[in-house]
Amino acid sequence: MSPVATTTGLGTGSPGDGGAGLGEGAARRRELILAQSKRSLGRRHLAGRVAVALCMVAVAISLAPLVALVAYTTSRGVHALSVDFFTKIPTPAGIAGGGISNAIVGSLIIVGLAAVMAVPVGIATALFLLERRGRIAGTIRFTADVLTGVPSIALGIFAYTVLVEPFAHFSAIAGSFALAVLMLPVIIRSSEAAMRNVPRSEWEAGLALGVRRGRVVRSIVLRGALPGLVTGNLLAVARAVGETAPLLFTTGSQLFNLNPAQPTAAVPLTIFSLGTSPFPADQQTAWGAAFVLLVFVLVLSIVARLVAGRLNRQAR
Amino acid sequence: MTIETAEAAAVSLEDVSVSFGSHRVVRDVTLDLARNRVTALVGPSGCGKTTILRAINRLHDDTGGKVTGRVTVGDLDVYGRDTQPELVRSRVGMVFQRPNPFPTMSIFDNVVAGLRLNGVRNKALLHEAAEAALHHAALWDLVKDRLQTPAVRLSGGQQQRLCIARALAIEPEVLLMDEPCSSLDPIATAKIEELITRLSSDVTIGLVTHNMFQATRVSHYTAFFLLGEDRATGELIEYGRTVDLFDTPRDPRTKAYVSGEVG
Numbered sequence: 001m002s003p004v005a006t007t008t009g010l011g012t013g014s015p016g017d018g019g020a021g022l023g024e025g026a027a028r029r030r031e032l033i034l035a036q037s038k039r040s041l042g043r044r045h046l047a048g049r050v051a052v053a054l055c056m057v058a059v060a061i062s063l064a065p066l067v068a069l070v071a072y073t074t075s076r077g078v079h080a081l082s083v084d085f086f087t088k089i090p091t092p093a094g095i096a097g098g099g100i101s102n103a104i105v106g107s108l109i110i111v112g113l114a115a116v117m118a119v120p121v122g123i124a125t126a127l128f129l130l131e132r133r134g135r136i137a138g139t140i141r142f143t144a145d146v147l148t149g150v151p152s153i154a155l156g157i158f159a160y161t162v163l164v165e166p167f168a169h170f171s172a173i174a175g176s177f178a179l180a181v182l183m184l185p186v187i188i189r190s191s192e193a194a195m196r197n198v199p200r201s202e203w204e205a206g207l208a209l210g211v212r213r214g215r216v217v218r219s220i221v222l223r224g225a226l227p228g229l230v231t232g233n234l235l236a237v238a239r240a241v242g243e244t245a246p247l248l249f250t251t252g253s254q255l256f257n258l259n260p261a262q263p264t265a266a267v268p269l270t271i272f273s274l275g276t277s278p279f280p281a282d283q284q285t286a287w288g289a290a291f292v293l294l295v296f297v298l299v300l301s302i303v304a305r306l307v308a309g310r311l312n313r314q315a316r
Numbered sequence: 317m318t319i320e321t322a323e324a325a326a327v328s329l330e331d332v333s334v335s336f337g338s339h340r341v342v343r344d345v346t347l348d349l350a351r352n353r354v355t356a357l358v359g360p361s362g363c364g365k366t367t368i369l370r371a372i373n374r375l376h377d378d379t380g381g382k383v384t385g386r387v388t389v390g391d392l393d394v395y396g397r398d399t400q401p402e403l404v405r406s407r408v409g410m411v412f413q414r415p416n417p418f419p420t421m422s423i424f425d426n427v428v429a430g431l432r433l434n435g436v437r438n439k440a441l442l443h444e445a446a447e448a449a450l451h452h453a454a455l456w457d458l459v460k461d462r463l464q465t466p467a468v469r470l471s472g473g474q475q476q477r478l479c480i481a482r483a484l485a486i487e488p489e490v491l492l493m494d495e496p497c498s499s500l501d502p503i504a505t506a507k508i509e510e511l512i513t514r515l516s517s518d519v520t521i522g523l524v525t526h527n528m529f530q531a532t533r534v535s536h537y538t539a540f541f542l543l544g545e546d547r548a549t550g551e552l553i554e555y556g557r558t559v560d561l562f563d564t565p566r567d568p569r570t571k572a573y574v575s576g577e578v579g
Contacts, residue, residue: 026518029445030487033436037406040435045400 073290080288089256090270094279100289102256106172106264110251111241113176113260114183119233121180122187127217129192144185153245155181160249170252172264178246186236194228195221227308234304238297244268267293323350326520327372327408327490332385334367334376341367341381342550347539349490354512354521356531356558359541359573364550365524368541369492372522373408374401389490406434408490409483409519414499415475417467417482424463426478430486445485453481454511473504480511490520498526509534528574532562540570 084099091098125144129137159178164170198221206216222229253263254270267289274286325348333343342364349355357365370376371383374394387394394404409430417426425432427446436442446463450456455477459470467478476496483491493512497505512521512534525531531538538558544551554561554570565571 025444025448026487029441029448032438032441033431033434033445033486034406036436036438036441037431037434038403041400041402044435 070294073287073294077287077289077291077294080284081291085285085288090254090274090285091281093277093282096281098285100265100267100270100285100292102254102265103267103270103289104292106251106257107241107267109258109260109264110172110175110247110266111179111237113173114179114240115233115237117176117180118183118187118236122184122233122236123191123222123229125184125188126191126195127221129188130195130221141189144188147181147185148189151245152178152182152243153248156246156249159246164250170250170263172251172257172260172262175247175251175264175266176260178250179240179243182243182246183236183240186239187233190232190236191225191229194225194232197228198224227311230311231304231308234300234307238300238304241300242268242293242297244272248272323353325349326351326390327522328386328388329368329372330386332368332371332383332387334364334371335382335384336380340549342541343544345385345552347552347555349520349522350537351520352517353536354516354523354534355537355539356535357522357524357539357541358526358528358531359550359553360543361526362550363541363543365541366494367550369494369522369524372490372492373405373410375410377401402434406430406486407488408492409486409488410492411476411479411483411494411496413495415472415479417470417475417478419466419468421467422464423459423467423470423478426467427481427485429482434486445487446481449481449485452484452511452515453477454507455481471504473500473507476500476504476508477511480508484515484519488519490522491515493521493523495524495526497530505530528562528576532558538562540565540567540573542569542573 082099084097086099086104087101088097088099089102090100125140129141155178158181159174163174163177202220202224203216206220207213211219247266247269251264251266251269254265254273255263257264271286271289271293274282274289277283277286327349329345329347332345332347334341345364345368347355347368357369359365367376367381370379370381372387372389372394374383376383383395389404389407392404392407393399418429421429424446427449428436428442431442431445447456447460450459455474458474459478467475470478476499480491480496497508500508509530512523515521516534516536523531523535535558537556538561539555540553540561541550542553543549554565554567556566561570562574565574
């Protein structure tokens with residue numbers, strides 16, 4: 001099949017280690033290599049173009065649902081928005097007007113508390129993983145990965161047994177706890193990755209100055225990882241704010257409430273209950289709430305990027 | 317500036333400039349790499365030596381650098397409209413600052429990567445090319461009994477010689493070396509330098525180096541780069557035989573640099 005097979009013999013063009021020159025075999029090999037690679041170059045170029053085209057199709061496929069979702073939610077939900085929508089509480093079922101101020105405030109409280117619980121624990125755990133090698137760290141990492149895969153409704157039931165059943169009433173704190181557990185593994189893994197990006201040599205430069213370990217961690221490692229930490233944590237918050245299942249068994253109520261120990265409304269639950277209502281006015285409100293949630297997540301993601309970018313520039 | 321070398325050029329650069337966005341990194345370089353000679357590119361950091369070297373095999377295609385001017389390798393117009401970058405690179409090998417063998421490949425697979433990934437399947441040819449390349453890189457005796465072991469098991473200096481073998485296996489006319497010894501100890505460096513000297517009888521070598529002694533030891537010609545008046549764009553200051561450039565530099569800036577007055 002190949003024209004080379006008969007002409008190729010070892011030894012023809014291989015000088016010893018001490019010998020100079022590529023030998024006369026070199027020119028012959030150069031010809032053969034060029035000929036063989038040129039023969040397939042056209043095919044490889046074509047394959048390359050096909051591969052690029054396939055990648056673009058894949059991008060289109062992954063973007064299409066996202067664009068459709070945003071466009072549809074916006075077109076259905078934007079009409080529901082008004083000043084009342086943000087300032088008033090819901091009207092009785094089937095009656096137009098009213099707003100979802102209870103749910104918006106409730107969601108902010110629930111997610112805010114969840115972040116307060118999960119972020120310090122998550123970053124501290126990540127720091128531990130960074131510092132310790134061995135079985136314990138490996139086990140924690142593995143557990144965190146498994147926790148990522150636990151269905152969020154299971155976390156809701158867990159929070160229910162721990163924080164709802166004993167007190168015999170729903171509360172924002174119970175919902176926050178469920179969301180905190182949900183966010184934790186994401187925070188741990190993204191924070192660890194962010195801190196691992198701080199070069200070892202910078203740690204050592206700090207230690208070599210006689211700086212205490214804790215101070216090195218604070219002023220050099222945490223500071224260096226700050227852009228990544230901010231991005232990772234804000235994205236975890238953005239992920240949690242839209243979660244519905246963990247709140248089903250934990251927060252209860254549609255009342256306007258500012259006390260975290262009391263039952264509290266939340267935007268995802270509002271969407272869930274109003275969206276399944278038979279009354280068009282309620283469904284309209286649900287679309288509005290969905291749109292608000294979407295915008296909130298979008299804004300949070302943009303803020304995460306802006307803050308990270310700003311911190312990165314400061315670092316230079 | 318015209319410079320007579322009286323030797324045939326394997327690589328010619330005419331008015332070559334390279335920009336990244338609005339920043340012109342190096343400008344108006346006109347330079348020949350004489351056939352089967354070693355040309356050293358020296359000068360302080362950030363004056364465009366490596367940038368110029370990478371313009372020769374079109375590596376800026378993938379870094380976003382914009383190259384203007386004319387580059388020819390033999391009779392090939394490197395930036396010609398119909399020139400495929402792959403074809404340029406199959407005639408021009410490159411060795412990088414840090415040894416970068418493919419960590420997932422064996423020694424043998426590393427050496428023949430440039431052939432195999434380019435569609436050469438013939439086993440006899442692959443073996444012949446691998447053996448020849450490893451001989452040229454002075455590695456054959458060291459690795460002939462363990463060609464299938466992972467390349468990363470080799471020491472740093474051996475890895476760099478493996479990378480040289482990998483570049484040589486495609487039988488290039490030109491070998492570009494970007495500070496190939498900067499991460500190596502003096503003994504490994506000496507071996508690479510010996511190799512450069514030996515290879516230069518068959519391959520045209522462009523060598524970026526920070527080490528003046530290295531330039532005087534291994535190169536026939538030296539090109540000296542420095543930042544221009546604007547302190548932002550590198551320029552070719554002087555080019556000539558290495559002995560002349562170091563002993564009787566024409567430009568005062570060259571004189572200051574080679575005598576160690578400024579760094």
